[in-house]
Amino acid sequence: MTLICVAPIGPLEPLVLDALAPVLEDCLNVQVRRMPALPLPALAHIPARDQYDSVVFLKALSAACPPGVDRFIGITSLDLCIPMLTFVFGQAQFEGRLALVSTARLDPRFYGMPADLPLLLNRAAKELLHEVGHTFGLVHCSDSTCVMSLSTGIQHVDLKRDAYCPDCAAQLGELQRTNENSLEHPDRR
Amino acid sequence: MKTHWNILIVDDEEVMCLSLSAWLREDGYTVDTAMSGAQAVELARLKDYAIYFIDLKMPGGMDGIEAMMEVRRLHPEASVIIITAYATVDTAITAMKEGAVEYIVKPCNPEEISLVVQRVIKVKSLQRENAILRKKLTRQYETRDVITKNPRMQQILQLAQDVASLRSTVLIRGESGTGKELIARAIHYSGARAQKPFVAVSCAALAETLLESELFGYEKGSFTGADARAKGKFELADGGTIFLDEIGDISPKLQADLLRVLQERCFYRLGGKEEVRVDVRVIAATNKDLRLEVHEGRFRDDLYYRLNVIEINLPPLRERREDIRLLAGHMVERLAHELGKEITGISEGALKTLIDHEWPGNVRELENAIERAMVTCHGHVLLAEDFEFLLRNGRNGDHWTIPANTTLDEIEKRAIEVTLSRTNGNVKEAAAVLGIDRSTLYERIKRYEVAR
Numbered sequence: 001m002t003l004i005c006v007a008p009i010g011p012l013e014p015l016v017l018d019a020l021a022p023v024l025e026d027c028l029n030v031q032v033r034r035m036p037a038l039p040l041p042a043l044a045h046i047p048a049r050d051q052y053d054s055v056v057f058l059k060a061l062s063a064a065c066p067p068g069v070d071r072f073i074g075i076t077s078l079d080l081c082i083p084m085l086t087f088v089f090g091q092a093q094f095e096g097r098l099a100l101v102s103t104a105r106l107d108p109r110f111y112g113m114p115a116d117l118p119l120l121l122n123r124a125a126k127e128l129l130h131e132v133g134h135t136f137g138l139v140h141c142s143d144s145t146c147v148m149s150l151s152t153g154i155q156h157v158d159l160k161r162d163a164y165c166p167d168c169a170a171q172l173g174e175l176q177r178t179n180e181n182s183l184e185h186p187d188r189r
Numbered sequence: 190m191k192t193h194w195n196i197l198i199v200d201d202e203e204v205m206c207l208s209l210s211a212w213l214r215e216d217g218y219t220v221d222t223a224m225s226g227a228q229a230v231e232l233a234r235l236k237d238y239a240i241y242f243i244d245l246k247m248p249g250g251m252d253g254i255e256a257m258m259e260v261r262r263l264h265p266e267a268s269v270i271i272i273t274a275y276a277t278v279d280t281a282i283t284a285m286k287e288g289a290v291e292y293i294v295k296p297c298n299p300e301e302i303s304l305v306v307q308r309v310i311k312v313k314s315l316q317r318e319n320a321i322l323r324k325k326l327t328r329q330y331e332t333r334d335v336i337t338k339n340p341r342m343q344q345i346l347q348l349a350q351d352v353a354s355l356r357s358t359v360l361i362r363g364e365s366g367t368g369k370e371l372i373a374r375a376i377h378y379s380g381a382r383a384q385k386p387f388v389a390v391s392c393a394a395l396a397e398t399l400l401e402s403e404l405f406g407y408e409k410g411s412f413t414g415a416d417a418r419a420k421g422k423f424e425l426a427d428g429g430t431i432f433l434d435e436i437g438d439i440s441p442k443l444q445a446d447l448l449r450v451l452q453e454r455c456f457y458r459l460g461g462k463e464e465v466r467v468d469v470r471v472i473a474a475t476n477k478d479l480r481l482e483v484h485e486g487r488f489r490d491d492l493y494y495r496l497n498v499i500e501i502n503l504p505p506l507r508e509r510r511e512d513i514r515l516l517a518g519h520m521v522e523r524l525a526h527e528l529g530k531e532i533t534g535i536s537e538g539a540l541k542t543l544i545d546h547e548w549p550g551n552v553r554e555l556e557n558a559i560e561r562a563m564v565t566c567h568g569h570v571l572l573a574e575d576f577e578f579l580l581r582n583g584r585n586g587d588h589w590t591i592p593a594n595t596t597l598d599e600i601e602k603r604a605i606e607v608t609l610s611r612t613n614g615n616v617k618e619a620a621a622v623l624g625i626d627r628s629t630l631y632e633r634i635k636r637y638e639v640a641r
Contacts, residue, residue, distance in 0.1 A: 049296070055208050082208035084272070086296045094214040139217035142533070142569060150216065152300035167568030174538040174572060 002028070002180060004071040004132070007035035007064070009057060009100075012077050015117070016103060016124060020075065023125040024132065027163065028176070030070075038064050038074065046081070054080040054091045054100055061098045070179070071135055072098050073128065079104035089127045089151060092134035099131035105154060126162045127151075133168065136175045141168050193518065194310055195236060198222045199229040199256060200244040200272070205295075209242065212299075216306070217534075226251030230259045237264060239313050240306065245273035245280060254280075254287055261288050266316070268309045321523050329383075332375045335368070336519050339509035340638060345372070345501055352499050353380030358451065360436075360496045361474040363503030366553030369474035370432060372501060376472060377430040385429030388422045392443075393435035401443060402459045411460020423456060423467050430470045436496065437477035437488065448492045471496070478594060506548040506555060508599075510606060511640035513544050516552060520559045521571065532563055538573035545610050546579050602637040605630065609639065 004024055008017060021032045041060035044052045057074060065072040080102040081087050089106065092099035106123035108116045129147045141148035144156070146165035151157045164172055196218045198206050206222035213220045221236070223229040226247055233241075241260055245253035257269045271284040276294040284292050291305050324330060332346045332353070352359060353376050361369045370389060377387045395403055402412075406421030422431055439447070450456050455466045473496045482488035506513065517535055525532045535543075539562075548554050562575040604623065612618040620630040633639070 053204070055204050081296065082212065083202065083205045084209045084295050084297065085212065085299050085302065088212070088299070091208075091211065092215065094211060134215050137537075140215060142531070150303060152298070152303050167570055170568065170572050170574075171536050171570055174536055178537060 002030040002070045002176060003033060003068070004028075004030050004073060005033045005035050005066060005069045006073045006075065007061075008037040009060070009074040009076040010037075010040040010078050012037065012075055012103070016077075016121065017075060019121045020124060020128055023128060023162070027129055028132065028172075033069075035066070040078075049081060050079075051081040051087065052076070052078045054082055054088055054102075057100050058091060058093065058098055061100065065097065070097065071132065073132065074098075074100045075103065075124070075128070076100065077103050077107075089157065090131040092131040094134050095137045096135055099128075099135050101127045101131055106157065111154065122162060123154075123157050126157055126160060129162065129164070133164065133172060136172055136179065138164075138168055138172060138175070141165060143167070193219050194239040194313065196220045196240045196242065196306075197229060197232060197236075197238040198242045199224075199226065199247070199253070200242075201225060201247045201249070202244075205244070213306070216303075218306075225249045226253070226256030226259070229256050230263070233260045233263050233267070239268065240309050241267055241269045243269055243271055245271055245284070246275065254283060257284070257289060258287055268313065270305060270309070317522075318526055321526070325523075328374060328387075329378045330371055330374045331379045335371060335375055336515050337509065337512050338515060339504070339512050339640075341504050342509055342512070345503065346375070348499070348501060349376045350379055352376060355380075355499075356470050357498045358470070358496050359472045359499045359501060360479070361472065361501045361503060362479070363474070363476065363501075364505045364549075364551055365476050366551030367503040367505055368552050369476075369503060370434060372503065373430070373432040373472040373474060377432075377470075382429050382470060386426050387430050387432065388426035389432040389434060390422050391434045393438040397440045397443060400439065401446065404443075405446070405456050405458055406461075406465075407459035408461040411458075415460070418458070421458065423450060423469055424465060426469045427467045428469075430472055433471060433473040435475060436473040437475035437479055437482055441489070444489045444492050448489060448495060451492070451495045481594075506551040507603070507606075510544050510610070513555065514540055516555060517543055517559060520556050521563070524556075524560055524563050528560070528563055530563055530566070531569055532566060532571060533569050535571040536573065539571045539576055541610075542573050542576045542579060545607075598637070601633065602639060605633055605637065605639050609634075 006017060006021055017034060021034055024030055024032045038060060041056050044056040046053055057076065057080065061072055061074045079087060080100065087105055090099065090101040101124060103120060103124050104110060106127065107120050108114065126147050133148050138148050140150040143149060143165045144159055145161050146168055147160055147163055148168045149160050196213055198209050198220060200206050201224055203224065206224065210220040210222050221232060223232055227249065229243065243253045243256050247253060253271055257271065260267050260269065268290045269288065270291040270293060271289045272293045272295050273280065274295050281292045290309060293302065293305065324334060332350045335346055337343060349372055359376060361372055363369050374387060377383065390403060392400060402421065404421050404423055406419050406424055407415050409415055409418050446456065451471060454468065455464050457464060479488055479493050483490045483493050517540065521532060521535055543555065558576065558579060561578065562571050566575045608619045608622050612622065616630055617627055620627040623630065
């Protein structure tokens with residue numbers, strides 16, 4: 001069975017990880033292991049933008065990835081960005097092992113709204129499933145209610161469901177089977 | 190696999206290339222990166238990109254505007270998006286004047302970049318659809334329209350290109366569905382006769398007398414119902430090319446008539462006394478082994494040698510499996526428009542089913558299978574289960590039949606291909622299954638040019 005490890009990066013409410021780990025087990029038929037928090041990567045902060053470079057986060061995740069793990073997912077409460085974009089909700093290695101989710105812009109307080117933990121957790125679950133989908137090779141889905149649809153703003157995140165559409169679910173099943181077969185034969189990877 | 194659009198990101202900052210390419214790959218695009226304008230131009234020479242993201246300020250002699258101009262000189266239809274961290278009105282005006290479709294200041298909102306890419310791709314899709322429909326309507330295929338990366342097919346296309354402007358007769362051999370007419374059309378439309386008619390005749394579809402009148406025409410009153418003079422296919426093809434499909438099926442009488450046309454470039458209409466002279470290039474095709482037909486006395490040897498000036502042997506699809514991915518992607522894209530279905534791609538599992546199938550009906554059978562799967566598919570991507578009918582038909586890789594006249598080398602090559610496909614390209618495992626050493630298998634793979 002596919003083993004996914006999840007670790008906080010930098011500060012993160014333990015509650016968030018408590019809520020997210022079972023989401024993966026329920027939706028993906030995988031084994032999930034919680035890992036201790038990783039320290040904030042040096043040089044990740046971009047002072048001019050007061051944001052954190054998600055590429056540096058991914059490199060830190062790669063360096064800390066335990067052996068024998070199929071996927072390693074970092075969750076952070078810090079606001080992530082890449083040089084080209086003002087922000088990203090998360091980032092994944094496409095068909096790779098690593099993915100990141102930032103809860104910063106999933107938090108209603110970021111938009112001046114009152115705190116709403118259930119809403120934050122629901123949004124984080126969607127982005128987590130989205131980024132993990134990319135690691136298996138799923139691309140953005142044209143069904144705006146599918147968790148694999150592209151979210152360029154918080155309104156898109158709220159529009160989609162916390163589940164894969166039947167099409168993406170079927171593809172993911174096929175990709176997971178291929179992935180597990182290749183794990184049984186490591187020299188094929 | 191999603192319908193592929195290639196994007197090139199040109200930026201001297203590695204982190205910019207890495208992060209933007211990762212973001213675009215998640216959208217299903219195939220993305221390459223270049224760290225300088227010169228490298229971008231080199232890549233543009235090798236590959237056609239739908240969109241170029243080019244950073245305005247790059248060190249090393251060629252800035253973004255210069256790189257864009259060079260790329261657009263190579264590909265006038267290229268869509269270039271200029272990106273910059275230091276926007277000024279002057280640079281924006283210069284970029285747009287020189288042909289950039291967009292000018293983006295980084296960092297930008299994800300929505301902005303997403304909309305820009307979608308808009309460019311929408312225009313590109315319409316242009317591509319237009320080109321596909323135009324080709325389909327006119328069937329004016331050229332050698333560059335043939336989809337292949339198979340070395341043997343590429344040699345054939347080179348040969349087709351080389352002989353396109355000659356008048357020499359061409360004989361195309363290949364199993365049913367291998368694309369004999371497509372190659373014939375490619376030869377015609379790549380050569381000097383491209384502006385003249387291409388006339389195709391299926392020799393097996395008509396009875397002997399009908400075929401005779403069809404090929405050579407007839408005079409008024411030459412037979413019951415001939416109430417006016419009619420031109421035959423040879424006359425209609427004057428100045429151009431006549432494609433005689435299934436030439437191995439014509440009668441001895443027609444073989445003699447055809448030989449005369451080939452030798453003397455003239456003929457008589459049915460019931461006519463006036464000699465008709467034509468300038469026609471003949472391309473013939475057959476799925477039969479004409480040498481065997483000659484040997485067994487069913488086909489005239491003099492006609493065979495007349496036809497066989499340039500011989501092209503098209504490989505069956507099972508011998509060019511590396512093309513199945515390309516062909517399937519192209520077919521899905523085209524059929525999605527024709528069937529009005531929103532199917533954007535084909536899954537890896539489905540591709541494996543297609544690659545493993547034997548395809549006795551070759552490319553035509555592949556196209557039919559994809560159309561059938563698309564008709565019954567309810568999702569946006571074709572999955573392995575959509576092709577279950579192929580396995581039910583009992584002609585999958587486990588039961589491949591050996592066609593007549595197959596050499597032991599061909600059988601060995603096929604066994605290696607099937608086994609490598611089943612082991613997902615794992616040579617060690619395939620060698621164990623085949624009962625040979627790994628080094629021997631490597632040697633055979635090299636010798637037979639087996640794609641892995």
